């Protein structure tokens with residue numbers, strides 16, 4: 001499988017005050033292959049979201065490098081077209097005064113695409129994500145959390161990115177809806193060859209749906225491998241504890 005994203009010796013230091021700083025990510029290297037779902041797990045504060053924010057260019061990298069295939073260094077426009085992100089709180093991520101359809105089509109409008117084409121595309125995107133096209137007329141507060149997360153995924157897919165980063169995107173949803181959203185991501189991976197980075201606390205979901213997993217602890221990557229290897233046969237003590245705390 002082709003490598004689509006490569007992180008090499010990535011470090012992120014946050015300077016909180018003059019005398020104190022936090023090494024949120026410490027010498028992390030990994031790669032994402034085309035059409036795979038890569039899970040990132042680890043306790044709260046272990047650096048998972050910081051990795052996601054560096055990949056999308058929301059925050060700068062202190063040292064090391066993250067390269068995305070066919071994206072020139074520091075070209076934010078190219079990066080935005082290739083990498084999209086979905087967050088934990090779908091309702092809050094939409095403008096409450098605008099319809100879901102408006103939110104889904106906004107990036108296309110910004111590209112100068114005409115309204116009829118956008119409306120058609122929004123309907124297709126909603127269908128792809130398991131919602132009827134009538135949902136385009138609804139407001140974020142008029143739909144369930146799971147439906148809103150589907151709409152958020154539709155919005156992220158509007159400009160046909162190759163990489164989707166889901167940062168705790170299922171965490172606020174109940175278990176059945178979490179599984180449905182994961183099944184949608186797997187469908188998109190198969191149909192669109194989408195590569196997904198799935199940041200999640202739920203190891204059972206990660207084992208079920210991710211191809212490979214990396215485990216973060218205090219900013220360091222302590223283990224990586226296939227989901228089955230890491231979860232059924234963890235080598236690192238931290239991973240063992242993480243798994244025991246969930247399954248015991």
Ligand SMILES: Nc1ncnc2c1ncn2[C@@H]1O[C@H](COP(=O)(O)OP(=O)(O)OP(=O)(O)O)[C@@H](O)[C@H]1O
Pocket residue numbers: 014015016022023024042043044045046047048049050051
């Ligand atoms: N903007 C910031 N300024 C200072 N410190 C930060 C900032 N953002 C994150 N940190 C710190 O970096 C570390 C890693 O945070 P991060 O949000 O990446 O963890 P996480 O693994 O995603 O946690 P969670 O699972 O709770 O979302 C934490 O110690 C956090 O307090």
